[in-house]
Amino acid sequence: MGGFSLWHWLIVLVIVVLVFGTKRLKNVGQDLGEAMRGFKKGLNEDADAKSEPGAPSRPEDAAATPTATTAADKGDGDGNRPAGH
Secondary structure, eight states: OOOHHHHHHHHHHHHHHHHHHHHHHHHHHHHHHHHHHHHHHHHHHHHHHHOOSSSSSSSSHHHOOOOOOOOOHHHHHHHOOOOTT
16 A cells, blocks of 8 residues: 555546646646746845845835925924924
């Protein structure tokens, strides 16, 4: 009662092809390949972001980064906020 032999795997493959058809299996393979490419691209973007800590990794992040603040934005330095905050 060991593992499956080559003949067992060939029979399983034939049954799968008969049940799902080659077109559907081709589409599943393409979808899986695209998902893997997207995953690798995401990993590479994450690695790039870690290598450049000051630079945003995506253009959307560049718009969300804080801009330089002035003394008027921060208050008078004594912990007092400007009026309206």
